[in-house]
Amino acid sequence: METPFLKSDLFLNEYNTVYEPSEDTFILIDALEIDLNLIRSLKPVICVEIGCGSGIVLTAVGKALSNDCHFFLGTDVNEKAAQLSQHCALGNGIHIFEAVVTDLLSAFDARLMHCVDLLIFNPPYVVTPNDEIEKSAISRSWAGGENGRVVIDRFINTVVPQITSETCLIYLVVIQENKPEEIIDAMRICGFYYSKIMLERKCKNERLKVIRFCRQKYD
Template sequence: MSEQSLETPLFPLYLFKDDFESVYEPSEDTFVLMDAIEKDLMIIKEMDPLICVEVGCGSGAVITSVAKCLDPNKRLYFGTDFNGKALLTTQKCGIVNGIDGCIQLVGTDLTQAIEERLKHSVDLLIFNAPYGPTDPQEVGISDISSAWAGGLNGRQVIDRFLRTVPKLLSHNGFCYLIVIKENNINEIKNIMKSLGFEMTVVLERKTYLEIIIALRFKRLPVIV
């Protein structure tokens, strides 16, 4: 494996087949997120992140691949999810892929439980958001549907997350977010600009049903 690539974690079917009845299985959007991070690996390594957080860690595929690539023992890794079964699956993913105990798992809605502890100190913030336009009442149900149910315009969870980024991200940190075209990318850009961040489209991939987009946010330069 190249130093500038992410290793896709192993999910042996005989170990994980029951997990994916209640936990979001690695899918096309998962791999778009991993590919976007891989594309930026050089600048991420130059930034030299100390604290890395994945919101909604689900299967653990992304945070596990990031930890293995960046060195699981030299940085702090956190995975949050309000689906307790997802936290267990992420833990199992770490064990199977040789980084047992390297990811601190936190049961919480988005980042609520860690916002004060990690205020302005997260260098790499990652979220494969529930972006699917759905009935607003479908959002936040504690089962596998929470992985994709995004409410009105697919933005209910995304907009809540965007407001947490300034609280968590360090001065030089990067935030990666997965969205789809229907989420109104220009509006997201304007929201983040008003919060002091610039947005970059890192990767865009058309699938059978949708166009999946990986966004990167970083703080705008401070003009003295």
């Protein structure tokens, strides 16, 4: 899967407010590339990335699935991130793309009810004090509060049951400190009975994992 081109001048202007593409960004792209044939075979209509940041991941998916998927939606709580994502997509020829400023998918819950076929989330997973989350625009992109799970748990409890289609694939980035086994159990309660660690990679003091969740067993 081709890594998108992002104009350096656009990112340099926002580097202190928008999460820079990092190792967790690229392990997520690599995991999605492994599953590209499976994703295509399910003929996704709507693809969503929560916390789209620079737009690199969703644009890479858009380039790979532009002939298969009807619409790509990115959301971020950070207005600068949403703007940068839109620039990234358009600059790489993806025009069926919308980046929206919203918390998780709160602006779309009703309209996307059971409609999302591919859901991607690289959440703020770093273990921090809970009050770190709201300190700044950039801290909201990485600060995860207790066990790094404050935003992840909200995602599981409020987003997953509402907007996922019957064949939806979910790709979630976590670290070991997030207690992945508990996350897998919580996703089972939402009907996503099958999980698979697509990739695992050590980066500095973190052990990154990308977990795929689905309702049906594919491999």
